[in-house]
Amino acid sequence: MLNNPARQLYLNMDIEKLSEQEKPAPKGLLSPRNFMKKNTNTDDALEKPAYRVAQHMKILRQQREMLKNGN
């Protein structure tokens, strides 16, 4: 019987393949406009709580790696 799902949860958080968040498009008058820009899945993913948790995890993981590398 599985009493503690923490291990599976942690291993299933595939944060290495987490896509980078797109930069917000410039809103100036002279900025290029992409009318026909395809809608990416990033917006949908951002609404998922697990995705946001993964983003936080990625930041902490980077901090840990920096500590290990002695930076």
Place this chain on the structure above:
Amino acid sequence: MAIEKDEPLFDAPIPGMSLTHELGARPWQTPPQFVTVDEAIEYYMSRMATEEYMEQAVEVMEMGVPITTIANTMQMAGVMEGKHTIDVGILTMPLIMEMLMLIGDNADIEYDDGLSDLPDNKTSAAALNKVRNEMRERIDEVEDEEPMEEEAEPTSNEPTGLMARR
């Protein structure tokens, strides 16, 4: 240190146990304090960033308690206190683990992340040390109680063979 084992769960609640109290009397039966995952994350991160918490966490990790166990206990306590719901707790658990690992790395201690394969029938070093100490104590006790008996020296060197002179 193997704390998690595949053992039958005898302390599980009996059917109907949740109905032994008035509905809504328990914290987890009332609306949670933190509704979203973001709120729960903020709660845990601010709590775990305190100096007091870090010291306690390092102590527990040095004792050999796996991080998976600590994270699960923390989120379960959050549910029991009515801070958040179970699903929010489950979602925040990996982040709690990551934060605990960061605390451990920051304190430069060796900790058990609990991510390795579960019980591999390997005797832990702590268990071996315990047995070793017990054996040493027992040997010391026996040595104190019974002084070594000196072997009785043969009184005479007379030959005892059949052909010996009488």
